[in-house]
Amino acid sequence: MFNKPYTYFHVFLLSSLTWLQCSPSDSDSTSGSNTFSPEIGASDIYSHIEFLASDSLQGRKSGTEFEALASNYIIQKFEEFGVQPKGDDGTFLQAFTINTARLTNPHATDAAEGERRVANNVVGWIPGRSNTNEYVVIGAHYDHLGYGSFGSLYRGDTPRIHNGADDNASGTAGLLELAHYFSENAPLDNILLLAFSGEEMGLLGSAHYVEEPTIDLSQAKAMINLDMIGRMSDKNLLIFGVGTTPKWSELAMSVNEDSLSINLVEGGTGASDHTSFYYKNIPVLHYFTDTHSDYHRPSDDLAYIEVEGQELVVDHVARMVIALGSVSKDELPFVEAPGEQRQSMTLNGPTLGVLPDYGFEGEGMQITGTNPGQPAQNAGLQSGDIIVTLGDTPLKDIYGYMGALNTLEVGQKTTITIIRDGVEQTLELQL
Secondary structure, three states, rough: OOOOOHHHHHHHHHHHHHHOOOHHOOOOOHOOOOOOOOOOOOOHHHHHHHHHHHHOOOOOEEHHHHHHHHHHHHHHHHHHOOOOOHHHOOOOOEEEEEOOOOOOOOOOOOOOOEEEEEEEEEEEOOOOOOOOOEEEEEEEEEEEEEOOOOOOOOOOOOOOOOOOOHHHHHHHHHHHHHHHHHHOOOOEEEEEEEEEOOOOOOHHHHHHHHOOOOOOHHHHHEEEEEOOOOOOOOEEEEOOHHOOOOOOHHHHHOOOOOOOHHHHHHEOOOOOOHHHOOOOOOOOEEOOOOOOOOOOOOOOOHHHHHHHHHHHHHHHHHHHHHHHOOHHHHHHHOOOOOOOOOOOOOOOOOOOEEOEEEEEOOOOEEEEEEEOOOHHHHOOOOOOEEEEEOEEEOOOOOOHHHHHHHOOOOOEEEEEEEOOOEEEEEEEOOO
């Protein structure tokens, strides 16, 4: 799916790790003052996100010293929890190169002219009790958008830090909580812990990992991805990828001990790191508490994280991992799932200010709400509306919506056709 970095760049950039990868002693803030409990809890989740989404990390942009501060924190916690390193050369790190040409052209290859930077995945291992080589992957990306020079939906004139508390300090916090829990309560299965960088630039870290795995990828039973799990509302949880092996739905519901309202979605691909594993024929799940108006904006901050809800999400993942211990790899055959979840959120045209419903699987794009003062609200759109046509373009799904928006211009007048309560209507729209 993605091209591997050139070897000569890889050698050069590995030598530059010394300035990017600061030791924990370089910053007292990475160690924190909390005593973390091995039990999964809201307090520890809060503390992890508080550090990772702080202004001092300036948005954790891949290939920067601020990404390195975040990876240091993850490594330090892995070491404290007794997690074993499984990265390059006996370390926790797996380095890869980023070609910045991708930031302006997502179709650029590694041959394109652009600045090369080094970024790092963080790789840990927890031995299981089953004495086999099989393992379960738990992953989350820890990078974000920095000051939003790419990928941001913020339209202000002044650059601002994008802290990415939900996207994806929340998932990284969940990964750390599971690392601590399973280091004290070893499951039957071995666990491979992967904190990816480069996700926001196009799943670069996970794409690199599946091409250059540090553990035999053929022994992976399943991959569970945690991305944006910090905004649970009314105990609603989306789990994507249940169509990638027949047992997923049964397992997901059997471990639902907290009466969560779970929306199971079959599609196994999308704009997150499970996609890289899906294309290696590994069953995947993506845990997700839905989008919100702060997505890819400076307002995605700690204050809006629902830590009690996230605790419920992480508890569910832990029970799922435990349940997998009684299921052999042969009982989890990979199935090519129908449909696709999220592909790319790149938007070069105007925005409507709508919140897509990622669990919707019908024709068109259903929304869960609108942002105040934005074109969609001004046009009269409401939660539950299904957008079926934008301008002259019929919409099959959210990807058609994004493509249609990229053909329009700010200030343009057009129309939008929706279905509300089963009735189709067309509204005037000012972009």
